[in-house]
Amino acid sequence: MGRTLAEKVWDDHVVRRAEGEPDLLFIDLHLLHEVTSPQAFDGLRKNGRRVRRTDLTIATEDHNTPTLDIDKPIADPVSRTQLETLRKNCAEFGVRLHPLGDVEQGVVHVVGPQLGLTQPGMTVVCGDSHTSTHGAFGALAFGIGTSQVEHVLATQTLPMAPFKTMAVTVNGELPEGVTAKDLILAIIARIGTGGGQGYVIEYRGEAIEKLSMEARMTICNMSIEAGARAGMIAPDETTFAYLEGREHAPKGADWDAAVKYWRTLRTDEGAVFDHEVVIEASELAPFVTWGTNPGQGAPLSASVPDPASFTDPSEKLAAENALKYMGLTAGQPLREIAVDTVFVGSCTNGRIEDLRAAAALLRGRKVADGVRMLVVPGSVRVALQAVEEGLDKVFTEAGAEWRHAGCSMCLGMNPDQLKPGERSASTSNRNFEGRQGKGGRTHLVSPQVAAATAVLGHLASPADLSDVREPAGV
Amino acid sequence: MEAFTTHTGRAVPLRRSNVDTDQIIPAHWLKKVTRDGFEDGLFEAWRKDGEFVLNRPERQGATVLVAGPDFGTGSSREHAVWALQNYGFKAVISSRFADIFRGNSLKNGLLTVVLPQPTVDALWELTEADPTAEVTVDLVARKVTAPGVEADFELDENARWRLLEGLDDISITLRHEEDIAAYEAKRPSFKPQTLPA
Numbered sequence A: 001m002g003r004t005l006a007e008k009v010w011d012d013h014v015v016r017r018a019e020g021e022p023d024l025l026f027i028d029l030h031l032l033h034e035v036t037s038p039q040a041f042d043g044l045r046k047n048g049r050r051v052r053r054t055d056l057t058i059a060t061e062d063h064n065t066p067t068l069d070i071d072k073p074i075a076d077p078v079s080r081t082q083l084e085t086l087r088k089n090c091a092e093f094g095v096r097l098h099p100l101g102d103v104e105q106g107v108v109h110v111v112g113p114q115l116g117l118t119q120p121g122m123t124v125v126c127g128d129s130h131t132s133t134h135g136a137f138g139a140l141a142f143g144i145g146t147s148q149v150e151h152v153l154a155t156q157t158l159p160m161a162p163f164k165t166m167a168v169t170v171n172g173e174l175p176e177g178v179t180a181k182d183l184i185l186a187i188i189a190r191i192g193t194g195g196g197q198g199y200v201i202e203y204r205g206e207a208i209e210k211l212s213m214e215a216r217m218t219i220c221n222m223s224i225e226a227g228a229r230a231g232m233i234a235p236d237e238t239t240f241a242y243l244e245g246r247e248h249a250p251k252g253a254d255w256d257a258a259v260k261y262w263r264t265l266r267t268d269e270g271a272v273f274d275h276e277v278v279i280e281a282s283e284l285a286p287f288v289t290w291g292t293n294p295g296q297g298a299p300l301s302a303s304v305p306d307p308a309s310f311t312d313p314s315e316k317l318a319a320e321n322a323l324k325y326m327g328l329t330a331g332q333p334l335r336e337i338a339v340d341t342v343f344v345g346s347c348t349n350g351r352i353e354d355l356r357a358a359a360a361l362l363r364g365r366k367v368a369d370g371v372r373m374l375v376v377p378g379s380v381r382v383a384l385q386a387v388e389e390g391l392d393k394v395f396t397e398a399g400a401e402w403r404h405a406g407c408s409m410c411l412g413m414n415p416d417q418l419k420p421g422e423r424s425a426s427t428s429n430r431n432f433e434g435r436q437g438k439g440g441r442t443h444l445v446s447p448q449v450a451a452a453t454a455v456l457g458h459l460a461s462p463a464d465l466s467d468v469r470e471p472a473g474v
Numbered sequence B: 001m002e003a004f005t006t007h008t009g010r011a012v013p014l015r016r017s018n019v020d021t022d023q024i025i026p027a028h029w030l031k032k033v034t035r036d037g038f039e040d041g042l043f044e045a046w047r048k049d050g051e052f053v054l055n056r057p058e059r060q061g062a063t064v065l066v067a068g069p070d071f072g073t074g075s076s077r078e079h080a081v082w083a084l085q086n087y088g089f090k091a092v093i094s095s096r097f098a099d100i101f102r103g104n105s106l107k108n109g110l111l112t113v114v115l116p117q118p119t120v121d122a123l124w125e126l127t128e129a130d131p132t133a134e135v136t137v138d139l140v141a142r143k144v145t146a147p148g149v150e151a152d153f154e155l156d157e158n159a160r161w162r163l164l165e166g167l168d169d170i171s172i173t174l175r176h177e178e179d180i181a182a183y184e185a186k187r188p189s190f191k192p193q194t195l196p197a
């Protein structure tokens, strides 16, 4: 019987297999950031251990970093301590670090791929649930907890419980104006936030193959929001083209050997998945969330659902609670929901293509009165590229704020937060209660929907913008 | 990790069910950078109430927590285990634990003991009536004993062996250091490195 992509990558990393024990897997790349690493380093220190493979480890600062005044000392003492601790630990243990102010700094899941460090067939871990992003390259990428971070630092391996496999096949072509973000939100709404539990999801099918690497990262990034252990997409020419020439991509003969191996990383004909889901791309439309988990979403053309329409009692209760928290009423058209904040950024949608897409819609238009729009590039490199293309100007001319790279308003751990009752359209990945600041209300959207929403002041799709131009008619 | 064979101490009866990890250690404590010093955050919200059981003078120095069902639900934060340990707890007894919490606790050497609810009730009654009553958690014999209470408990052999030997995950893996080295020796040269060679 054939093997799936995930099984192939797994098998190639087994260091030790013993009856009745989880497989011990070798880890090819370990990404660190300031939030989940301090206790791991503390543990090493307490036990007199070192980092086994500093050459397979890299750290950056993202969650706590401010996106304004980055040359000034960080005001929040706790954030400052976490950053200082990471710097101290990296220096002490010899780990490569890209701190605030460095040209390679940024959200950890943007930095790895852009350096070419994330490659097909690798095992990638990070103390962060959105490590699933790296699966876009056909890598097996898991978020891990702090004690596992310590384990990987000390041994470069991880004992891992077996997983189940799920295929999500997306047939056909995405309609015009429908993006990877809309697709993954629709997938999560379909399988539920727990639907992926215990599974590694492989996204496949024509619509997936047509996606760019950045769009694939958006898809894999949110696998975790369906409860999956990881998400993957088989590497292909798009993957190789993205990698070729990047700083850490293989060169010369190594490149040829690598590509030869990477081409084998496809699910075999006849391999069996434990579960399969099929989606018709042509049926999809711009998708937004109305509730407080990423599975509570609907096409933008729909209305806020009536909790009574859910047959499952726990879903019904969840919907009731969500509407209360979100300050919405059943039957209200989603398009009529007014926002005061728009956030474009995060490891889901903070890459250059996302900024380009948002800028294309903002060019010659203005952010609506009373709406605050934050554009936060996922990394310094993304920011530099955007500046080179003049995108920063497009944003600031439209009235948006152009910020420094970091996680920013994806989570309330740095100064960029929603105030109680404020409502955002956000390109990030979690709409949990309080995720973007205490009492803040989040609607997850694509960069295109975010830009259209910023212009109109209520949830909107790019198509709604057709007759909104600056008075000058640019 | 400290080995756990048998432990005897006074108990804290916590008559609450569904104690989630946010109640055990509130989120704002997650910004600390060490593994210790979480004791003041343990049950922080409840401890603002002077009558809360942990605040009672007769409970000071107690080392066994007897909790209601579904202890440790919610966020997977390991800090919940550290907070209990930093405070001085060696064992937690409940009729049901959340899986992730239980996994985290056993990994860190905090023994979580599952006993039937009637036995938990008996321990609550006993330790409420007599705060000086001592509870013994014997991992060798897999038995909990206290005046008038005696109950066997289950724990899978692997977890038990690790606790008895005081082995954490890392020390167990490092026993296979040869396997790791052998794997490293055959990794393809095209795999990326973060540092200049």
Ligand code: SF4
Residues within 6 Å of the ligand: A062, A063, A107, A108, A109, A128, A130, A346, A347, A348, A406, A407, A410, A411, A428, A429
């Ligand atoms: S951007 Fe958001 S989801 Fe991504 S790593 Fe940062 S906080 Fe986590």
